[in-house]
Amino acid sequence: MPSGLIALLDDVATIAKLAASSIDDVAGAAGKASAKAAGVVIDDTAVTPRYVIGLAPERELPIIGKIALGSLKNKLLFLLPGALLLTAFAPWAIVPILMLGGSYLAFEAAEKIAEALLHEHHHKKQLLDSIDDPKELEQLQVKGAIRTDLILSAEIMAIALSSLEHLTLGRTAIALTVVAFAITFGVYGAVAVIVKLDDIGLELSKRKRGRRLGNLLVRIVPGLLSFISTLGTAAMLWVGGGILVHGLEELHILTVVPETIHHLSLKADVAAGSLGPVAEWLVNALGGAVVGLVIGGIIAMIVRKLTKHPEDFVVDA
Template sequence: MASGLIALFDDIAVIARSAAASLDDIAAATATAGTKAAGVVIDDAAVTPRYVAGLSPDRELPIIAKIAVGSLRNKLLVLLPLSLLLSAFLPFAITPLLMLGGAYLAYEATEKLVELALHDHHDEVELAKCDTPEELEARQVAGAIRTDLILSAEIMAIALASLAGRTIVSQAIILAAVGIGITIAVYGAVALVVKLDDIGLHLARRGTPFARRFGLALVRLVPWLLTGLSSIGTAAMLWVGGGILVHGMDELGFDAIPHAIHDLAAKLAGDHIASGPLEWLVNALAAALVALVIGGLLVLALHLARDSRQSGNPAPQPPAS
């Protein structure tokens, strides 16, 4: 009887160790998958603050909460099931779909640069058409959730690509953990950023002399921070989109450009003491250049198509009086 009890305890200990190892494995895989998606996460965090620009300060956090809930719905109710279906039945489609997402990121970033160069304020004109603050808020939230769907799809696809060979249950757990963790991190950071000026005003009005100076510095810093985040977001879109495209070319056998980039990075880095960071920088810049080229072609094609539609359908003329 005693030996049987000891054997039972041994079995329980083995199961417990196995479960702990499995949890550790899932945690490590979740961290790895999340790290691979870091570039898109940076862009997601950088893009979101613009959706509360111009709105009442007391609506900023509720709006971010609505966007965060929409983001979770995107990841857990739409993208997670689709990712698992892809993994189970169409694993060969993951790389082409990733490349489509990479091309979209390249297009978005390039169009932002074109609009900046041409001083195009199309988005502001569209938002000015809203009749009420509620309509403006609803449009901003809907636009943010649509953008989040694309970025979340990239995050989930990048994470899924790192989980090849795992069971469907393991993939589901890891993807859910990545989706929830990234959403909390992104929108928590966004909430902090958009309220920094309010924090600064509070310190400037009620704090000690040092706190007042710090608060005023925060208030002055926020516009620069938001501008910097927008620039970082555009750069991240180019870097990540280009990296996805280059990696996809390599995966699909179109390896001339990926190999040329790799060889150039290795040659420029050489045996320098900072060869690792330097090689990464060259790869990132080359990927961004690839994204600019592909994004530029897409922007040109879409603008030509839009101009063609407009010339083929001239605006109706008012009747003669």
């Protein structure tokens, strides 16, 4: 698979298959799926914290809770029924729909890069700062996070669904529900820990036994959150681009793109020796990011031509 996220989600699909094989195995499979959520955390966890950076500390966990609830709604109320209906009546539409979602992720990332290069992020920050009502600002941030989560969640559900074709409709629904809960709790549990690291460090710094670790956390967390915010933009590029590359491969369109990325990743695997799997993943991620940047950049240019306010399309922290 051309995307690191897609390769990792293949493992989640295997867990879904195990969950569907027997009702008695659902609880055990859910635990394994939660462990496998570490793969998705690379992408989804990198994106989410930027929606709470700069907001009141006491509102961080409630906001993450709202985003997690929105993520579950995305999966269970929209994506699960949609996936079952598409499987039954229009399986050919799944890949194009995913590609549309990948294009949107790539557009979001490209727009953020353009804002940074053109120093437009200061204007957006002023717009957010001009919102006097904290509840309105919070709703704005949660809405943006849930919208981005919808695309990532669609990828999770689609990869899981791809391995459940032989199962009955009921068992497929159970398996996808297990994956939805396991991944959501895994991802947003990790996000909650990340955004509260500074508070954890502050509390430890007041104790004799944990003072050094606490002081270290207090010093490094601001930079860590800034790095994660940047990583979130990169994640949207390589995930969105990866979806597009996979779609091109599935639809047999511009196959030279996925074939080239696959060829380079295999060469990197061989050249890196014992670190081959890491090198292969990096090349796939880089290839997806390049495709995402090109497609997202084109879309961003079109949007900027059509509107003087591209921030109306993208609302970030």
